[in-house]
Amino acid sequence: MRYNWNWSVLYTVPYLGWIISGLGWTILVSLVAWVIGLALGSLIGTMRTLPSPTARAIGAIYVELFRNVPLLVQIFLFYFVLPELLPREMGRWLKRDLPHPEFTMAVISLGLYTACRVAEQVRAGIQTAGKGQANAGLATGLTTAQVYRFILLPLAYRLTIPALTNEFLNVFKNSSLALSIGVLELTSRTRAIADYSSQPIEAFTAASVIYASISFLIAFLMRRVEARTRLAGTLATGGR
């Protein structure tokens, strides 16, 4: 193996700037997609536990559709196919006038994909919280909406913090797929550095260290949050 090591490429102009701006886009894509995913996922997950069969069916169809198609294909569908399928005016607007089309479409499709995974976690959380809680709430005169708002969803979120953390870490990693439609995020930037500087090992090491440290940091922080918000009386606290 012959390889000329040169770690200084990582802090030479313009590569350092590329890494920093790439990280910025990665974080931005992840956060916006997470907001979409968490909001829509909570809604879909809730729908799957409602008494109405229509709501349950819509929720189930959504989850199955988004879960069984590769994320990369979904991104392509949103970016390339959606403008063709919409009415002509809207399609033209999407293609020509939408600001930051790559970013917007990447975030939307990543968000919708994340929603189907969050939905499954939220549904599991609501089901774990139990019918007894819901019935007790209904018996005291709360409406179904109030039961979800004040009892089931808060319980579900607290029960599923580890799973939701995991989903956030997934969004963070999946944000790298945005490179396929031209978002200049961290992986795409380090790939460019590898090409331009012929120092792939240094470039990808930098990216790997950044991804891994952020993941570890988030996992560490969320474990503390989890410990604080843990429900009394569940297995994890030993029935205190």
Added chain:
Amino acid sequence: MGNFDFGVIVRALPLLWEGMQVTLLLTLFGIVGGIALGIVLAIMRGSRFLPLRLFAGFYVDLLRSLPLVLLIFWFYFLVPIAVGHPVGGFYAAVVGFILFEGAYFCEIIRSGIEGVRRGQVMAGLASGLTQTQCMRLIVLPQAFRAMLPVMLMQSINVFKSTSLVYVIGLRDFLTAADLIGGRDNRLTEMYVLVAVVFFVICWAASQAVNLLQRRIAS
């Protein structure tokens, strides 16, 4: 949508099938290699020798914190440097997939084994079985039943994630469809077709796994 051209798809079938073969081959290597590596890692994580345990733990945590796309790039650039000559994207992708999936399969295997209740092992030991016999006759059969559905689900994930080799231009199913769509100016038909094919296969497979899971549970 009115001018959706099915003729394009029919004419593209031979090339698409070639792409699908690459996808299936990658999936197969990813699953078989990933499970083999996962077993080794799981054994290392349960070893009494601390450095082995630490190494396996670090490996699994590290690989699980990296995007698969980055890993594919890693090996796309690294494998030629390591062997000294260009090897083509396929081998790089196979290496990347095995190393990546190994970390995930390791966790599945480990949680399957840890899910077996301690009392089971104690009862085995008390009835005069050796450690190895306990593992082979009591723990592993139960663990295997618990982890089988999860492993199958993960295998479906491997199948879906092979589409990521698009980023290094390896001609799998998606990339073949993408090339044809670009050539004939029919990206809409091609991407929709890819989505439908993946959906049908993954949905049917996951329904089958659900059925199996219910049978195991009952």
